[in-house]
Amino acid sequence: MVEERTGVPPKDRAQEGITWYIRAAGLHAGDKLPSERELAETLGVSRTALRAAITQLISMHVLESRQGSGTYVLPPKPVNIFQETRNFTDAVRRVGREPGARLLSATVLKADERLASLIDLPCASPVLEVRRVRFADDLPVAVETSYINYALCPAIEEHDFSCESLYDVLAHDYGVRVGHGSEQVTIARASADEARLLAVDDGDPVFLVQALERLDDGTPVEYLHAVYVPSRYRFASNGCGNGEVPQGVTSSWLTW
Numbered sequence: 001m002v003e004e005r006t007g008v009p010p011k012d013r014a015q016e017g018i019t020w021y022i023r024a025a026g027l028h029a030g031d032k033l034p035s036e037r038e039l040a041e042t043l044g045v046s047r048t049a050l051r052a053a054i055t056q057l058i059s060m061h062v063l064e065s066r067q068g069s070g071t072y073v074l075p076p077k078p079v080n081i082f083q084e085t086r087n088f089t090d091a092v093r094r095v096g097r098e099p100g101a102r103l104l105s106a107t108v109l110k111a112d113e114r115l116a117s118l119i120d121l122p123c124a125s126p127v128l129e130v131r132r133v134r135f136a137d138d139l140p141v142a143v144e145t146s147y148i149n150y151a152l153c154p155a156i157e158e159h160d161f162s163c164e165s166l167y168d169v170l171a172h173d174y175g176v177r178v179g180h181g182s183e184q185v186t187i188a189r190a191s192a193d194e195a196r197l198l199a200v201d202d203g204d205p206v207f208l209v210q211a212l213e214r215l216d217d218g219t220p221v222e223y224l225h226a227v228y229v230p231s232r233y234r235f236a237s238n239g240c241g242n243g244e245v246p247q248g249v250t251s252s253w254l255t256w
Helices: 010-024 036-043 047-059 088-094 113-119 166-174 192-198
Strands: 063-066 070-073 079-081 099-110 126-136 139-149 180-189 205-214 220-228 234-236
Touching: 010 036, 010 047, 036 047, 047 063, 079 088, 088 099, 088 139, 113 139, 113 205, 113 220, 139 166, 139 192
Parallel strands: 079 234
Antiparallel strands: 063 070, 099 126, 126 139, 139 220, 180 205, 205 220
């Protein structure tokens, strides 16, 4: 049972209690919560506070209400923790889900003036453009377009990035490991093409991510332009410096 704590609004206490209960009871995606009466008694909160908390968790895509059936746990959302420089594949596996990709195109091209400025390379430098739909289990999560500094990885286009991790190939085949970078996350609207690929409505809100990743010596590796469905992926900070992981503290709570 959740303890009474002065100053914590009942809805917030109920919300914390529900997430505690999901972990304590070992519930997984697709599992059903107990009845409202039973859960309110277990958590020591009013049914009014419990209903408000459930509504909030549904809006956060932690829970799902099925009319006439009950309230169910949704799969945990992958989370990109900025300082830990995890790639999409790692983020999805970290929450126990299976990453996947559908390759839309993979082309070596010469950077025009705009792209060269974004990836911080001379104009006409060769880059590999890889455009993919990224999945967690069978659910489309993102449309990503990566531009890779081709000088670091000649012939990389021979790999099949519908089933291989781009960062794994860079690391294992070319010894290219991202050391640091900068990322910008804003809110945008899904284009008609992005909406079709992500199975959302045209104009739905999405996270727009633009990132430039570098080697430790500053050499540019990748410029990324991507859109993510907010209900299916999260971004967070662990409060540490770049590349640092907090000592003695896990980041698992961020998946909620």
